[in-house]
Amino acid sequence: MVLLAALMCVVGSFITVRLWRRTLQASGRMRVEWSFLTGVTAGAAIWATHFIAMLGYLAPVPITFDAQLTIFSIVIAIAGSGLGFYLSGSARKTQATLVGGATIGLSIAAMHYVGMFAYRADGVVSWSGSYIAASIACAIGFAVVSTGLVKASIESHGRRYADLAILSLVVAIVTLHFTGMTAFSVSPIAGLSSGADSEAFQAMAMAVAVAATIIVFTGLSSHVIDNDTRAANQRELEHIASHDELTGLWNRRQFSKVLAERCSRGAGSFHLVMIDLDRFKPVNDTLGHGLGDRALKVIAARIRHVLPEGTELARLGGDEFAFIADGMSAEEITGSCRRLVEILARPVIAEGHVIELGASMGIARAFENGATPDELIQNADIALYAAKAAGRSCHQFFEERMSEKIQLRRSLELDMRRAISRDELEVHYQPKVDAKTGAFTGAEALVRWNHHERGQLSPALFVPLAEELGLINAIGAWVLARACTDASSWPAHMSVAVNLSPVQIMDRRLVRTLRQILKETGFPPQRLELEITETALLGNDVQALATLTEIRALGVKISLDDFGTGYSSLSYLHRFPIDRIKIDRSFVARTPSDAGSASIIQAIARLGASLGIKVTAEGIETESQRDFSSAEGCNELQGYLISRPVPHHQLEALFAKARSEAA
Numbered sequence: 001m002v003l004l005a006a007l008m009c010v011v012g013s014f015i016t017v018r019l020w021r022r023t024l025q026a027s028g029r030m031r032v033e034w035s036f037l038t039g040v041t042a043g044a045a046i047w048a049t050h051f052i053a054m055l056g057y058l059a060p061v062p063i064t065f066d067a068q069l070t071i072f073s074i075v076i077a078i079a080g081s082g083l084g085f086y087l088s089g090s091a092r093k094t095q096a097t098l099v100g101g102a103t104i105g106l107s108i109a110a111m112h113y114v115g116m117f118a119y120r121a122d123g124v125v126s127w128s129g130s131y132i133a134a135s136i137a138c139a140i141g142f143a144v145v146s147t148g149l150v151k152a153s154i155e156s157h158g159r160r161y162a163d164l165a166i167l168s169l170v171v172a173i174v175t176l177h178f179t180g181m182t183a184f185s186v187s188p189i190a191g192l193s194s195g196a197d198s199e200a201f202q203a204m205a206m207a208v209a210v211a212a213t214i215i216v217f218t219g220l221s222s223h224v225i226d227n228d229t230r231a232a233n234q235r236e237l238e239h240i241a242s243h244d245e246l247t248g249l250w251n252r253r254q255f256s257k258v259l260a261e262r263c264s265r266g267a268g269s270f271h272l273v274m275i276d277l278d279r280f281k282p283v284n285d286t287l288g289h290g291l292g293d294r295a296l297k298v299i300a301a302r303i304r305h306v307l308p309e310g311t312e313l314a315r316l317g318g319d320e321f322a323f324i325a326d327g328m329s330a331e332e333i334t335g336s337c338r339r340l341v342e343i344l345a346r347p348v349i350a351e352g353h354v355i356e357l358g359a360s361m362g363i364a365r366a367f368e369n370g371a372t373p374d375e376l377i378q379n380a381d382i383a384l385y386a387a388k389a390a391g392r393s394c395h396q397f398f399e400e401r402m403s404e405k406i407q408l409r410r411s412l413e414l415d416m417r418r419a420i421s422r423d424e425l426e427v428h429y430q431p432k433v434d435a436k437t438g439a440f441t442g443a444e445a446l447v448r449w450n451h452h453e454r455g456q457l458s459p460a461l462f463v464p465l466a467e468e469l470g471l472i473n474a475i476g477a478w479v480l481a482r483a484c485t486d487a488s489s490w491p492a493h494m495s496v497a498v499n500l501s502p503v504q505i506m507d508r509r510l511v512r513t514l515r516q517i518l519k520e521t522g523f524p525p526q527r528l529e530l531e532i533t534e535t536a537l538l539g540n541d542v543q544a545l546a547t548l549t550e551i552r553a554l555g556v557k558i559s560l561d562d563f564g565t566g567y568s569s570l571s572y573l574h575r576f577p578i579d580r581i582k583i584d585r586s587f588v589a590r591t592p593s594d595a596g597s598a599s600i601i602q603a604i605a606r607l608g609a610s611l612g613i614k615v616t617a618e619g620i621e622t623e624s625q626r627d628f629s630s631a632e633g634c635n636e637l638q639g640y641l642i643s644r645p646v647p648h649h650q651l652e653a654l655f656a657k658a659r660s661e662a663a
Contacts, residue, residue, distance in 0.1 A: 039079065433637050
């Protein structure tokens with residue numbers, strides 16, 4: 001009986017401490033629920049230990065049990081210990097240890113002595129007060145120690161404290177029981193039976209042990225299930241935290257972590273390859289993000305198929321991927337990248353749509369092109385940018401000259417954002433003349449950037465940069481306002497032409513900005529001419545048509561620049577409100593000696609005359625070009641032969657000289 005009780009005590013204490021630890025880690029309502037479960041498990045184990053050991057007591061008299069007090073004793077064990085477990089989780093550490101531990105110890109003692117009152121011996125019963133006091137003190141003391149050890153095991157994450165807590169709880173239960181039983185003695189009464197029914201007690205002990213074991217292991221099962229669930233949830237959270245939800249590849253966080261680990265080792269060179277899809281943004285814009293996501297899944301599967309098994313591959317975000325090429329030579333990486341370019345250029349079929357994509361790649365070698373993750377990523381990005389600049393759908397290895405070019409670009413980006421506030425931009429004007437009379441008819445406004453360190457920069461360098469940075473609208477509005485202000489001082493018959501970027505035409509605020517500038521400067525709209533190119537109409541001709549129609553309604557004229565170099569010139573003349581055609585300088589430069597160019601100029605001049613559209617020949621640099629263009633019917637001439645682009649004060653001097661000569 002005693003051995004069975006001891007086994008129940010040890011197993012119950014082991015499971016109780018595990019559940020107790022979980023109780024202390026919970027909070028709010030969960031702590032209440034775990035306190036109840038721990039209390040049921042601990043109470044059943046403590047009561048079973050007491051009851052089985054008590055059945056093993058060899059009393060010299062017949063024994064009976066009071067059923068109500070016996071049931072009440074197990075209720076005390078469950079409720080009291082459950083309350084103690086809950087109180088031990090209080091925020092005040094010392095107070096929680098003392099109060100919680102004392103409550104558990106008192107519940108063990110109360111359970112024992114209530115159970116002893118249910119133990120009815122048909123004899124003379126006597127008690128020892130000193131042993132009773134000692135048993136209660138031992139129960140409380142060791143329960144407090146066990147509470148402190150359980151909390152220490154959680155804080156230190158150490159197994160040693162948990163084992164000591166189990167031992168301390170076992171000692172609390174055992175010392176309470178055996179010290180308490182030492183305080184109890186019974187003497188037979190003459191003429192009554194001299195012993196208890198040990199076989200019946202053994203059967204009862206086994207029944208109690210089985211029932212208690214079921215309860216205790218039910219608590220253990222709950223704990224195991226909770227641990228498994230928590231572990232599964234933790235694994236799922238770790239997977240979510242480290243993997244891209246759409247493609248299942250590593251995400252940027254996990255890839256950065258692995259890359260940092262690889263760099264920290266400092267041994268074993270590898271290559272970092274950055275992949276950026278070409279033409280992916282229009283897929284999302286035109287077909288929707290749903291089809292875009294499907295395309296990304298297909299692309300991810302294709303990349304995995306090409307790369308060797310175990311390659312560290314990640315989707316960094318959007319349409320950007322990266323992988324670490326380990327143990328591969330430059331030739332092998334070149335072969336893999338070419339294969340990727342070829343595979344990723346194949347169409348993706350989704351819901352009946354044929355999605356044409358491509359990929360550009362930048363490659364950086366660890367410890368040669370950078371020893372830290374940031375340096376590697378930056379240099380691989382620089383190589384990727386170089387691949388895009390080289391025509392896309394290719395790969396580039398990082399070279400130092402690329403870094404210098406990027407640094408120049410980034411420096412220009414920063415300076416461009418401050419160019420207007422620094423008053424570094426200015427407008428030059430290239431005059432135009434009447435082809436027949438040679439009189440000035442106006443000028444074209446051309447923006448110039450006088451950089452504070454690099455001097456005057458070509459528009460071919462900074463205008464595309466301004467378009468990429470989203471600054472072209474602000475710069476374009478400034479040029480428009482400056483041109484209208486300067487042209488207000490010109491003779492009333494002269495017009496000013498201002499170039500519009502394709503980005504400006506797609507800006508829905510353009511018409512409102514133009515209307516405001518005309519109002520503020522007081523410049524007549526019929527003297528303003530806006531020049532557009534055919535490429536400005538290719539992206540969204542519906543939006544462009546709506547914008548140009550509104551501009552034309554203000555009285556502003558529209559000029560089609562670089563005519564003849566695009567794809568749909570004739571259809572544009574039919575659909576859009578065009579007032580002037582400017583023949584591209586590439587045709588003018590070869591006249592009159594080149595028969596093909598001469599024929600093109602003749603055809604354009606006749607086309608303009610038949611449609612009522614004025615024609616300007618730009619790029620006039622020789623007398624023969626001027627004579628030919630005038631003879632073939634061009635209305636205006638523009639080029640270096642007449643004048644180079646000049647600042648406004650020099651232009652006014654040209655106008656004044658022309659008026660003086662005419663007079």
